[in-house]
Amino acid sequence: MQAVEFQAQVKDGHITIPEVYQRQFEGVVRVIILTQPHSTTPNLLDGLLDNPLAIPNFAPLTRDQSHDRY
Numbered sequence: 001m002q003a004v005e006f007q008a009q010v011k012d013g014h015i016t017i018p019e020v021y022q023r024q025f026e027g028v029v030r031v032i033i034l035t036q037p038h039s040t041t042p043n044l045l046d047g048l049l050d051n052p053l054a055i056p057n058f059a060p061l062t063r064d065q066s067h068d069r070y
Helices: 044-050 063-067
Strands: none
């Protein structure tokens, strides 16, 4: 059995095999489809890392302040 990996777009239920592989695969083939799950909830941390909030007069805590215990 021979296996190759490539990414393709599914259009109307069809996947096109890239030209470089078309002659290698003719007749009946075994197909395994893997997809990335689509999250319905946005990843807020990724969003903040990509677009940090601009807060006027913001000053991060010093090391001592962040370790202070009340």
